[in-house]
Amino acid sequence: MRSGWVETAERLAPALLGLLLGLLALGPALGPGFVLRYDMVFVPDPPLVLPGQGFPRAVPSDLVVALLSRVVPAQLVQKTVLIGIFVLAASGAAALVPSRCLGPRLAAAAFYAWNAYLAQRLLLGQWALLLGVAGLPWAVRAAVLGGRARLAAALLPAAVGGFQAMLVSALTLLATVATSPPPGGRALRRPDGSGAGDGIPGRVPGRPFGGRSAMRRWFAGGRPVPRVRRVAEVMSVVGALSLPWLVPALLSRAVTDPAGAQAFAARADGPLGTVGSLLSLGGIWNANAVVPGQGSWWSAIVRLALAAVAVWGFARLSGPRAGPYGGTGRRVSGPGAARAGPYGGTGRRVPAPDAARAAAGCGKARSGGTARGEAPPYRTGLAVAAATGLAVALAGAFAPGLLGGLIAWWPGFGPLRDGQLYLAPFALLQAVGLACVVARWDSRAVAAVAVAVPVLALPTFALGAFGRLSAVDYPDEWRRVQAIVNADPAPGTLLSLPWGAHRAFSWNQGRVILDPATKMFRRPVLWNDALLVGVPDGARLRIAAEDPAVAGAEAALRTGPAGRADALARLGIRYVLAQAGDNTFQGAATVFQGREIRLLRLEPPS
Numbered sequence: 001m002r003s004g005w006v007e008t009a010e011r012l013a014p015a016l017l018g019l020l021l022g023l024l025a026l027g028p029a030l031g032p033g034f035v036l037r038y039d040m041v042f043v044p045d046p047p048l049v050l051p052g053q054g055f056p057r058a059v060p061s062d063l064v065v066a067l068l069s070r071v072v073p074a075q076l077v078q079k080t081v082l083i084g085i086f087v088l089a090a091s092g093a094a095a096l097v098p099s100r101c102l103g104p105r106l107a108a109a110a111f112y113a114w115n116a117y118l119a120q121r122l123l124l125g126q127w128a129l130l131l132g133v134a135g136l137p138w139a140v141r142a143a144v145l146g147g148r149a150r151l152a153a154a155l156l157p158a159a160v161g162g163f164q165a166m167l168v169s170a171l172t173l174l175a176t177v178a179t180s181p182p183p184g185g186r187a188l189r190r191p192d193g194s195g196a197g198d199g200i201p202g203r204v205p206g207r208p209f210g211g212r213s214a215m216r217r218w219f220a221g222g223r224p225v226p227r228v229r230r231v232a233e234v235m236s237v238v239g240a241l242s243l244p245w246l247v248p249a250l251l252s253r254a255v256t257d258p259a260g261a262q263a264f265a266a267r268a269d270g271p272l273g274t275v276g277s278l279l280s281l282g283g284i285w286n287a288n289a290v291v292p293g294q295g296s297w298w299s300a301i302v303r304l305a306l307a308a309v310a311v312w313g314f315a316r317l318s319g320p321r322a323g324p325y326g327g328t329g330r331r332v333s334g335p336g337a338a339r340a341g342p343y344g345g346t347g348r349r350v351p352a353p354d355a356a357r358a359a360a361g362c363g364k365a366r367s368g369g370t371a372r373g374e375a376p377p378y379r380t381g382l383a384v385a386a387a388t389g390l391a392v393a394l395a396g397a398f399a400p401g402l403l404g405g406l407i408a409w410w411p412g413f414g415p416l417r418d419g420q421l422y423l424a425p426f427a428l429l430q431a432v433g434l435a436c437v438v439a440r441w442d443s444r445a446v447a448a449v450a451v452a453v454p455v456l457a458l459p460t461f462a463l464g465a466f467g468r469l470s471a472v473d474y475p476d477e478w479r480r481v482q483a484i485v486n487a488d489p490a491p492g493t494l495l496s497l498p499w500g501a502h503r504a505f506s507w508n509q510g511r512v513i514l515d516p517a518t519k520m521f522r523r524p525v526l527w528n529d530a531l532l533v534g535v536p537d538g539a540r541l542r543i544a545a546e547d548p549a550v551a552g553a554e555a556a557l558r559t560g561p562a563g564r565a566d567a568l569a570r571l572g573i574r575y576v577l578a579q580a581g582d583n584t585f586q587g588a589a590t591v592f593q594g595r596e597i598r599l600l601r602l603e604p605p606s
Contacts, residue, residue, distance in 0.1 A: 010102045014109040017451070018090025021113045022083045024455075025122075027463035029082065033471035034075050036513045038289070038502075040125030042078040044474060045069065047486065047522040054529055054547035055256075056248040057162065061128040062519060063244075064160050075471070081127060085134045088157060089113040092137035093428065097435040098376050103447025104435035110451040111310070112137070112431035116282040116294065116303060117423050119461045120269075123468060124289040125513070126421075132158030132165020133424045136172060140428070143173045143234060144180055144377050151237050159241035163249070167415055170238045171388060172425045176381030177230045256414035257544040258404035263533035264418040265396040270300035274397045278390060280304045281427050283397070283420050285533070288512070292460040292468070302457040307430055314383070314433030316440075317375045386429040389422035396420075472508050477594030478516070484592055484599060485575055486522045492574025492604075496527040497582065499557060505596070517577050526553055526573065561586050569602040576600040 029035045034042045046066040051059050068077045093112035094105035112118075121130055135157030142154035151173075158165040239246075266283040268274045269290045277283035280303035282294065293299060396403055396419035406413040416422075438450045460466050485494060496517040504510050518525050530545040545551075549571075556567035565588045568576065576585060580598050592599040 013102060014094030014105055015087050015091040017106055017109050018087040018113050019083065021090065021110065021455070022086030024462050025086065025114070025119075025464070026079075026082055026469060028467065028470040029464045030079055031471040032075070033473040034078060035082070035469055035471055036508050036516070037123065037469060037511050038125035038286075039514055040127050041514045041516050041519055042074055043482075043516055043520045044074055044479060045482070046074055046519055049522060049524075051248045051252070052524055052547065054545075055252060055254040056245045057164075058128070058519075059162055059248055060244040061131075061160055061162050078127075081131065082122075085118075085122075085127065085130045086113045088131075088138070089118070089134035092135060092141075093431045093435075096137040096141055096378070096428070096432060099435065099439045101439060101442075103444060103450075104439040107438040107447060107450035108431040108435035111306075111434050111454045112427060114454045114458065114461065115427055115430075116269075116280060116291065116458060117420075117427045119291045119458060119465065120282060120284040120289045121421070123291065123465055124284065124286055126164070128161040129164040129168070129421060130161075132161035132169055133427075136169060136424060137428055137431075139169050139173055140176055140378050140382065143176050146182075146230075148233060148237055151234065152241065155237065155241050159244070163242070163245045163415065164421060166238065166242050166245075168389075168422060168424045170235075171422065172382065172385040172428075173234050173238065174231060175385040175388065175425075176378050177234050178227060179380040179384060180377040182227070182230065253548045254546040255544070255548065256407055256411040256417075256546065258408040259541055260414070260417040260543050261396060261404035261407060262400040262535065263531070263541045263543055265400050266393045266420040267397070267536060270295040271297055272300045272304060275394070276300065276304055278393050278397075278420065278423065280307050281423055281430070283393065283423075285418065285420065287534075291458055292466050294458065294460070299457060302453075306434070306453060306457060309437055310430035310433035312433065313436035313440075314379075314429050316436055317379050317432075382425060382429050382432070385425035389419075389425050392416055392422045393419035468511075470509070474516075475507055475594075475596065477592070477597055478520070480594075481577065481592055481597060481599050482520045485520075488574075490574060491523070491572075492602075493524045493526050493572050494521055494575040494577060495553060495568060495573045496525055497576060497578040499528045499554070501527065501529050501531055523574070526550070526571075528554075565600075565602050566605065570605045574602055574604075576602065 023030070026035075034044075036042070042065065046062065046069055048063065048066045065074065065077055065081075090109035090113040093108040097105045097108045099105065118130060118133070121133075135154060138154040139151065139158065142151040155166075155169060158169040264285045266274055266278055267285055267287075269277045269282045269284065269287070270280075272280070274283055277300075280300065282290070282303075284290065396417065403413070403416060403419075407417065434450055438447050441447075455462075464470050494517065496515055501515060502512050503515050504512050515527055518527055526547075526549055528545060528550055529547055530550065531543040532540050533543060535541050552571055553568070553573075556571060557564065559567045561584045565585045575591075576588065576599075578585075578598050578600065580594060580596055582598060585600055585602075588600040588602050590598060591601050
């Protein structure tokens with residue numbers, strides 16, 4: 001009989017492992033200041049503003065950050081979120097593993113919190129997406145257990161993340177509930193009468209998926225509730241939590257350029273080609289988001305081999321001699337005997353001291369295998385979601401014309417252009433599969449190796465990807481401009497120049513970031529959200545702006561210096577934030593002049 005503190009330590013171990021991995025991965029990014037890289041732009045004292053006319057990509061994540069920054073400094077909010085991604089991912093992957101053994105759970109935690117997908121998306125600055133990816137295993141678990149409140153709570157990280165996080169979650173959850181047996185249904189009972197939910201951490205043995213209360217929810221007239229009703233329940237929760245970004249998206253006048261299908265298609269990030277990169281959870285479209293050294297032969301081969309082992313392990317979750325999480329298949333005597341071999345057994349008895357390990361599914365049969373078992377209820381759905389996500393990524397890589405045609409036909413297909421982001425369920429599948437392999441061996445050494453291999457296969461993710469993620473502070477002139485503009489009660493838009501979406505400041509060590517002016521001011525900010533993306537043949541592909549107001553501003557900027565200020569003022573623009581040496585606005589009043597930026601105020605049209 002184990003003491004309570006040992007059980008508590010084992011229960012918290014995956015979260016603590018996630019914390020350690022987060023500290024190792026972020027390194028210098030946890031110092032004073034803000035981590036600024038591509039889409040990851042946090043600013044001091046962020047304002048509470050409504051989304052503009054472009055697609056609401058940062059809704060409601062920016063609003064949540066602004067609200068939290070009313071309580072604690074914004075830079076502390078950012079660091080908490082980044083660390084929380086690792087903790088949430090590791091603990092969630094461990095919670096989804098049916099085995100109650102610590103070794104397999106730690107293996108899943110390490111893999112899901114340290115892989116190429118998470119590393120590349122973090123280097124691209126997509127923390128909001130990763131927030132939903134980190135909460136994905138918790139959402140899958142909640143969908144299997146049933147209940148709207150439980151599912152809504154598990155989806156909160158994705159809801160904060162916004163549209164990308166919710167789309168990935170919706171894909172996985174709908175596949176899960178459409179293919180899994182109903183909670184409390186007969187299909188979830190094992191041969192010995194115990195419930196399949198017994199293998200899920202936190203459930204009471206013998207009371208699958210919540211006991212009587214869950215049974216009442218899911219049974220009507222003595223029969224399981226049809227799958228269509230379960231799918232409808234998940235859709236209602238996902239739809240309700242998507243309203244903060246879905247409503248602005250439907251009301252906006254944003255347009256989607258079909259050329260994005262080619263620009264954001266998955267690409268090879270190593271010697272194994274595009275397919276090998278995707279199978280090993282890489283293949284991001286931006287070469288600057290690849291982890292240093294990831295393209296080496298040894299890293300690519302190790303990660304692909306690890307992926308193959310993990311997929312094999314996941315496939316062994318059912319079928320003859322499968323069910324590594326279901327115990328040894330041997331009959332147990334002594335304390336814990338009632339909980340042993342939850343997937344059925346061979347009839348053999350084991351000594352009482354082994355009962356606890358057999359009950360937890362930690363033993364390995366003396367014959368070299370395990371007894372026939374029953375797969376976790378999420379197995380088929382997670383496999384379908386992983387295959388669908390991989391297919392979307394492959395379609396963008398090898399059939400961009402088809403995807404571009406779909407986007408041209410209906411802009412609603414636009415979110416599919418960055419297909420690699422839909423590998424999230426495939427990453428979760430591999431994490432659970434690796435845990436399955438570890439559980440088959442019942443060896444602390446094997447478990448330790450499984451925990452270490454993901455880190456050793458991608459060692460340069462450590463220390464902020466060797467300095468690619470580090471904390472800096474905004475120069476004082478940025479804060480002064482922010483204070484001037486936010487203190488002005490007069491209406492009007494702020495135009496941000498140079499006329500492009502990204503900036504590379506010397507004080508940020510030349511790292512490319514989204515224009516921070518888009519998040520600093522209480523008034524609407526007009527900026528050019530068109531993108532120039534390099535493609536593998538060396539050309540640069542221009543993705544048209546999504547905000548329709550960009551075209552009017554471009555026409556006004558083409559006006560000569562004498563009439564430029566008046567043309568912009570007629571568009572409702574009150575301020576222009578430009579480079580310090582920009583003197584192309586005659587008649588505009590200079591409100592602030594700094595070493596790097598210059599703030600101009602335009603007179604309203606007469």
